[in-house]
Amino acid sequence: MSDHDGSRHENGAENHSEQWNLRLYVAGQTPKSVRAFDNLKKICEEHLAGRYTIEIVDLIKSPQLAKDDQIFAIPTLIRKLPPPLKKLIGDLSDTERILVGLDLRPAERKET
Amino acid sequence: MTTPANPKANSTPKLEKVKTGISGFDQITGGGLPKGRPSLIYGGPGSGKTFFALEFLVHGAVEFDEPGVFITFEETAEDLNTNFSIMGYDLDELVAHKKIAIDHVYLDRREIIETGEYDLEPLFLRLGYAIDSIGAKRVAIDTIEALFAELDRESVLRSELRRLFAWLKEKGVTAIITSEADDNNRTRHGLEEYVADFVLHLQNRVKGHLATRALRIIKYRGSRHGTDEYPFLLGEDGFTVLPITSVGLNYDVSQERISTGVRRLDMMLGGKGYFRGSTVLISGSAGSGKTSLAARFVASAAERGVRSLYFAFEEAPNQIIRNLSSIEIDLDTPRHAGLLRFHAARSTEYGLENHLVSMYKLIEEGDPHIVVLDPLSNLLGAGEATAVSSMLMRLIDFLKTRGITMLSTDLTDEAAIPSRTDCSVSSLIDTWLYINFVEGNGERNRVISVLKSRGMAHSNQIRELLLSDQGIDLADVYVGLGGIRTGTARIIQEAQDKIDKATKRRAAERKHELMETRLKLLKAKIESLTSRYEANAQDMLAITHELQQEEDVETAVSATLADMRKADTCK
Numbered sequence: 247m248s249d250h251d252g253s254r255h256e257n258g259a260e261n262h263s264e265q266w267n268l269r270l271y272v273a274g275q276t277p278k279s280v281r282a283f284d285n286l287k288k289i290c291e292e293h294l295a296g297r298y299t300i301e302i303v304d305l306i307k308s309p310q311l312a313k314d315d316q317i318f319a320i321p322t323l324i325r326k327l328p329p330p331l332k333k334l335i336g337d338l339s340d341t342e343r344i345l346v347g348l349d350l351r352p353a354e355r356k357e358t
Numbered sequence: 359m360t361t362p363a364n365p366k367a368n369s370t371p372k373l374e375k376v377k378t379g380i381s382g383f384d385q386i387t388g389g390g391l392p393k394g395r396p397s398l399i400y401g402g403p404g405s406g407k408t409f410f411a412l413e414f415l416v417h418g419a420v421e422f423d424e425p426g427v428f429i430t431f432e433e434t435a436e437d438l439n440t441n442f443s444i445m446g447y448d449l450d451e452l453v454a455h456k457k458i459a460i461d462h463v464y465l466d467r468r469e470i471i472e473t474g475e476y477d478l479e480p481l482f483l484r485l486g487y488a489i490d491s492i493g494a495k496r497v498a499i500d501t502i503e504a505l506f507a508e509l510d511r512e513s514v515l516r517s518e519l520r521r522l523f524a525w526l527k528e529k530g531v532t533a534i535i536t537s538e539a540d541d542n543n544r545t546r547h548g549l550e551e552y553v554a555d556f557v558l559h560l561q562n563r564v565k566g567h568l569a570t571r572a573l574r575i576i577k578y579r580g581s582r583h584g585t586d587e588y589p590f591l592l593g594e595d596g597f598t599v600l601p602i603t604s605v606g607l608n609y610d611v612s613q614e615r616i617s618t619g620v621r622r623l624d625m626m627l628g629g630k631g632y633f634r635g636s637t638v639l640i641s642g643s644a645g646s647g648k649t650s651l652a653a654r655f656v657a658s659a660a661e662r663g664v665r666s667l668y669f670a671f672e673e674a675p676n677q678i679i680r681n682l683s684s685i686e687i688d689l690d691t692p693r694h695a696g697l698l699r700f701h702a703a704r705s706t707e708y709g710l711e712n713h714l715v716s717m718y719k720l721i722e723e724g725d726p727h728i729v730v731l732d733p734l735s736n737l738l739g740a741g742e743a744t745a746v747s748s749m750l751m752r753l754i755d756f757l758k759t760r761g762i763t764m765l766s767t768d769l770t771d772e773a774a775i776p777s778r779t780d781c782s783v784s785s786l787i788d789t790w791l792y793i794n795f796v797e798g799n800g801e802r803n804r805v806i807s808v809l810k811s812r813g814m815a816h817s818n819q820i821r822e823l824l825l826s827d828q829g830i831d832l833a834d835v836y837v838g839l840g841g842i843r844t845g846t847a848r849i850i851q852e853a854q855d856k857i858d859k860a861t862k863r864r865a866a867e868r869k870h871e872l873m874e875t876r877l878k879l880l881k882a883k884i885e886s887l888t889s890r891y892e893a894n895a896q897d898m899l900a901i902t903h904e905l906q907q908e909e910d911v912e913t914a915v916s917a918t919l920a921d922m923r924k925a926d927t928c929k
Contacts, residue, residue: 309487312480319476336474347471
């Protein structure tokens, strides 16, 4: 809906040229993490097509990252870019909250 | 036949325990926390949960070669460093030597967006990673409740906590999980139910503007434990629990006697003085000489090389020393010789527990044979009566197991009957002396008596207690028609007695003399009468003789006449 509009006046979060760098922390191939990845992929394709990257970190393979990155729950999604850093936990099934949380749809108000 | 089998011992292996290294705590739990199991420690804010957890880890790492992991939800690295340095440890060094691993789990609900189902697997991974990195045997998680404050899905948290406790058990680490208490002295989120083995409650109450800390073991599966509250102290040495070393009354009793330092007082106590390891109470009103008797006891013990510890709650040690030198009691010499240690503190300065815990520590350090509490009544002001007596009982038990003689003084109301004022403590006392004043004749004089003295034939007499520049002595009191007389009245009475006696003797002597004279007179009379009798008798004899002679002459004359007249001799 805001794909072509940009609504720059809100906070610039949907700048088309902006690159999104997302990191999804999981712990093995659990149903929750598979679900989270699917949900994330869907949202990104819908809102950030062509300008996002998703990095998957499996904490079972690199547990020290859990401490270094202050991860306490899985799945956890971190928005590394654009700033500020955002932290979302859960299987990303609550699309409304994700969009608000990632500033992808700032308090949607339909103009005209 | 060769194996006296004990089937019970085989079927239920003895619960293994891990020493916390926390002073006193391992004693009251009979060895510490259950090994390889999670323990829950909860309490209100500032109740000492974090300190307990930290000490558990530090002692493990430093003393028992058991590295530990500290997972904190609250304290930052700087806070932790401060806490460790308070306890006298360098956290960085412990971490560098892989004795301790720390992971601060940072949670802030303002930065967390919950978007669906999640679990806390990363916490397990972090914990597991930390444990493996240093080969940890101990774990402390402080404070688990933070999760509830920062995350919304309580059902998830509960199932994850349940999983955590099971996971810790499986890992075989001895773990402490701290938790907040609610207003009803239970954990805020009912975590007790997850922990089957050990639950400890820490309390920090304020009663009558005095803070008291106490802990209570709520549950210790497979182990006997006291259900009492145990006072504890959070001091410069960290966490100290005042233990009940003897849960029963099975300490050794001594037959050995210790002189009171006053010969005649020894005489009153079966001739030998106090029993070693007994509890002596000297009650009396202000200025009655309680401190003097206590000091004399300590001083005479020091002369025999016996160590004492003197708790002065009322006067400064220097003042005590000065005052007692006026009655020839020298406490300065033993003090310099290290045979007498003073510890002075106002009883209202800290709570009762703090007093008793610090007393306990000083006793452990100094290992004295005699402990003096002067006065005990000041401690009574530091807490409720029941609390004081239960705490005193612990102290006394502690002293008795160590064979330490305790002498305490006790300030009583002059009008009050001592056996009533201290009913709370009297049963704990073995020998109880009572000093009071007898007024009369414009004087106040001290008299001392033995209210009770277990296990010895003590005197039932009242003695006058004399304090002078000659020292302490006892004197017999005068018991007469006018009741007890003491002081100058006694001296006067004694003099009067002497006079009376002399007078009586003189009167008797005079009577005796009088009778003697009388007898002498009578004797003289008898003698004179006898001589008169004899004289009369002789007179009578002489007369009889004369008469005979006259008759003879007459007869002769008449015969001659008849011859001459030639008269016939008829008739």
